[in-house]
Amino acid sequence: MGLEEHIRDIPDFPRPGIVFKDITPLFLDAGALREAIDALAGYARELEVDYVVSAEARGFVLGGAVAATAGAGFILARKPGKLPRETASVEYQLEYGVDALEVHSDAVRGGARVLVHDDLLATGGTAAALCGLVENAGGVVAGCAFVIELAFLNGRARLSPRDVRSLVVYEDE
């Protein structure tokens, strides 16, 4: 069974007219969970990354596992106020309003090779913010890895020229 068999369409979530891709059945299935981690960790190893960075909360589920499987460390990007020490912050635009993500200022050392991971690539706003956090701190975004890519939203173009790998790509809405 392919990974896409474990992704469920949820109409009208979180708002009417949106079809949400629910990845939780993939996390629930031990074989699919292992397969997704191994595929993303293989990409991380190709890129010889030192760290994986993910945004809370769903990005943490595979992010920690991908890092450990690839022999890398894991950097948490969190909403403002959640990290206890000095942070670097980036704001990014949502459909309505602005959000922000933070990492500990000492988490990204200069020249470190970092894999940006999230479960889903949609418009690329969150991933671009993560790239900004890494690059502003002097790190190198070696690549961006997702389970699901909604290709019709053009997130990949927004992350260009950085390398992007996705396990399940939806071409059409």
Next chain:
Amino acid sequence: MGLEEHIRDIPDFPRPGIVFKDITPLFLDAGALREAIDALAGYARELEVDYVVSAEARGFVLGGAVAATAGAGFILARKPGKLPRETASVEYQLEYGVDALEVHSDAVRGGARVLVHDDLLATGGTAAALCGLVENAGGVVAGCAFVIELAFLNGRARLSPRDVRSLVVYEDE
């Protein structure tokens, strides 16, 4: 270097008088991250669990990795409104006020053996809530696994008679 060398004391966070145990340096260190996952996954294998369940957000970092390493699936427990399908919910008491956690109603099948994981065992409120979610759905809490245990807060007694394993135990405040 022991795991405890990667845990940092942060005085007066999130409030004056509280010493926060910052686990993010442990996640950042590839060797310590791997060691923590392998230790918790070894416990999960002893218990022959089918699933690992964790609460957002920090619990997800090791939860997904422990599940995959032990050959189990992963169940996300989230704050209300975050999961897209029908949920089972549990409320629990905080120092000031009430919080709630939800899992998808179909995530825990009857008789499933589940490991409850969080990064930190303090008073045990969150872990007890996770146990309640699993047991109300007909699952069996095979054990509870933490990286850090603040033994002086007696969370272990609150989880009794369930089995508890912690990697780093602080006996005194």
